[in-house]
Amino acid sequence: MQPPENIKVLFIAGFGPIAPDQSSRKLYVDMLGLPLKGDDYLNSNEIDGVKEFALWPLSQAAESCFGQKPWPDHLPVPQAWLEFDVEDVEQATEVLKAQGYQILVSARKEPWGQTVTRLLSPEGILLGLSYTPWLRGEGPRP
Numbered sequence: 010m011q012p013p014e015n016i017k018v019l020f021i022a023g024f025g026p027i028a029p030d031q032s033s034r035k036l037y038v039d040m041l042g043l044p045l046k047g048d049d050y051l052n053s054n055e056i057d058g059v060k061e062f063a064l065w066p067l068s069q070a071a072e073s074c075f076g077q078k079p080w081p082d083h084l085p086v087p088q089a090w091l092e093f094d095v096e097d098v099e100q101a102t103e104v105l106k107a108q109g110y111q112i113l114v115s116a117r118k119e120p121w122g123q124t125v126t127r128l129l130s131p132e133g134i135l136l137g138l139s140y141t142p143w144l145r146g147e148g149p150r151p
Contacts (some may be wrong), residue, residue, distance in 0.1 A: 024091065025052075026132035033131050039092060040108060040139075060144045064145045070135055074113045074127055085133045090111050092125070092137035096143060101138045102126040121151045 026033060034051060035109045045051035068078040070090065080086050095101045099116045105128065106112055113135075114127040125139040142151040 021062055024089075026089075026130060028132055030131070036110075036130060036136075040105060040110075041095075045085070049050050060094075060141075063090075073119075074135075085129060087129060087133050087135035090135040091130075091139065092139050092141075094141050095138045098124050098126055098138055098140050105138075123132065 014037055028034070028051075034045075038045050038051065042128060044053045044055050046053060067080055067086065071076055071080040072088065073124050075081060100117045105126070106115075112126060112128050114125060115116050116126050118124045122140045122143070123139055125137050129136060130136045142148055
């Protein structure tokens with residue numbers, strides 16, 4: 010029996026959280042300023058595309074956020090991750106803190122050169138606000 014022919018993915022056409030309520034609008038539109046339009050189904054095709062797609066093991070995500078492989082029992086287990094490179098990670102972090110968002114990682118410079126803040130979104134997505142030099146054309150990827 011021959012294996013099936015691979016499906017040829019051309020690009021990521023879309024990604025977005027499944028929003029439980031209007032708290033998602035507050036985060037993505039009011040706080041992050043994404044140009045989402047609509048009443049219930051908020052959408053945009055004006056945001057530049059995905060620079061990286063990865064299957065991130067939960068144990069690695071936990072280690073990145075908490076320094077341990079198991080995800081903490083007191084927090085919902087994220088079903089996806091989403092990162093936005095932002096102009097100023099520190100400023101974005103302070104704005105989110107001031108609005109009451111629980112920050113898991115606060116503007117930390119990672120060993121690979123990325124600076125990132127992480128939090129759980131209202132939908133349970135592990136959300137990152139980051140500065141990633143190689144995605145901005147500022148040198149090679151480590």
